[in-house]
Amino acid sequence: MKRDGAMVWLGNIKDALWSTMVGMGITFRHMFKKPVTYQYPEDVVPVATRYRGMHFLEQDKCIACRACEKACPVDCIEIRFLRHPGSVNEWFEFSLDYNKCMFCELCCSPCPEDCIHEGKEFGFARYERSELVVDLTTWKGLRDVDHQRIKEAEEEKKRKAAEMAAKKKAAAAKKAAEAKKTAESPEAKSGPSETAKPASDPEGSKPQTPKPKIPKGDAKGPSSKKTAEEQKPQGNQNKGKGSEKGKTKGKGKKRGGGK
Ligand code: SF4
Ligand code: SF4
Numbered sequence: 001m002k003r004d005g006a007m008v009w010l011g012n013i014k015d016a017l018w019s020t021m022v023g024m025g026i027t028f029r030h031m032f033k034k035p036v037t038y039q040y041p042e043d044v045v046p047v048a049t050r051y052r053g054m055h056f057l058e059q060d061k062c063i064a065c066r067a068c069e070k071a072c073p074v075d076c077i078e079i080r081f082l083r084h085p086g087s088v089n090e091w092f093e094f095s096l097d098y099n100k101c102m103f104c105e106l107c108c109s110p111c112p113e114d115c116i117h118e119g120k121e122f123g124f125a126r127y128e129r130s131e132l133v134v135d136l137t138t139w140k141g142l143r144d145v146d147h148q149r150i151k152e153a154e155e156e157k158k159r160k161a162a163e164m165a166a167k168k169k170a171a172a173a174k175k176a177a178e179a180k181k182t183a184e185s186p187e188a189k190s191g192p193s194e195t196a197k198p199a200s201d202p203e204g205s206k207p208q209t210p211k212p213k214i215p216k217g218d219a220k221g222p223s224s225k226k227t228a229e230e231q232k233p234q235g236n237q238n239k240g241k242g243s244e245k246g247k248t249k250g251k252g253k254k255r256g257g258g259k
Helices: 002-031 069-073 145-189 192-200 220-258
Strands: 055-057 075-086 088-096 114-118 134-135
Touching: 069 075, 075 145, 114 134
Parallel strands: none
Antiparallel strands: 055 114, 075 088, 088 134
16 A cells, blocks of 8 residues: 555656656747737737728828718718819818728729728727827928929919910900901902002102203203203394394395395
8 A cells, every 4th residue: 555655656756747848848849939929009910911990191192082082981081171273282181080980991992093091000999989080181281392382383373374365465466457457458449540550650649740841952950951941042032133134134135225
């Protein structure tokens, strides 16, 4: 009996040593393996690639078309913005109510700019329900670059308006010139001879002044002509007188001779 008790005691020691060695063997085996415990929330558990979690917005690309807002079956998207010249949006709100969202992803597919997505974030633990309305915007209002773009757009708008005004003015001037031309054309048609005359004879309309008759063979100026005209009749008169004298003399001689 005493012998059986000693054997059991030794067997127990052997089992204890063996179980300790097996246990330590398992411990040593896992000592150099990668740990499976994640220190959440510091460490985030990886999720499947198709997981649909909290949304994120690429605000730079968003054109505020509201397609996502319209597509949402539970109306949990709220977009508030102001459109400025140059298609610049002044953002006030792009919020999503996760009290209502069912992560159906119907808001993402109709987006024309592919700028709203469902991410991998699954931590929705909040103390208040109101905290589950999340604003997805990364900035509010206008940035410096937006101010610059608005300024450029306004200048471009002014330039185009000035161009349009100049074009309109030119078109109006052209129209007025055409109207004037058409108004003048019937007068030209009504008097073709009068209008034709100036073309052929520029002096036709002017009063004709009689040109002084220049005696043949005298190519001198008007003063010489005058002297010639003044002198000639005198010479002729003298000649005439002389001839008349001669005639009278002759007549007298004849008469005398007759006597
Ligand atoms: S995932 Fe579905 S329910 Fe949630 S915001 Fe998008 S469309 Fe609405
Ligand atoms: S559909 Fe896309 S581009 Fe349009 S408002 Fe939504 S996120 Fe912005």
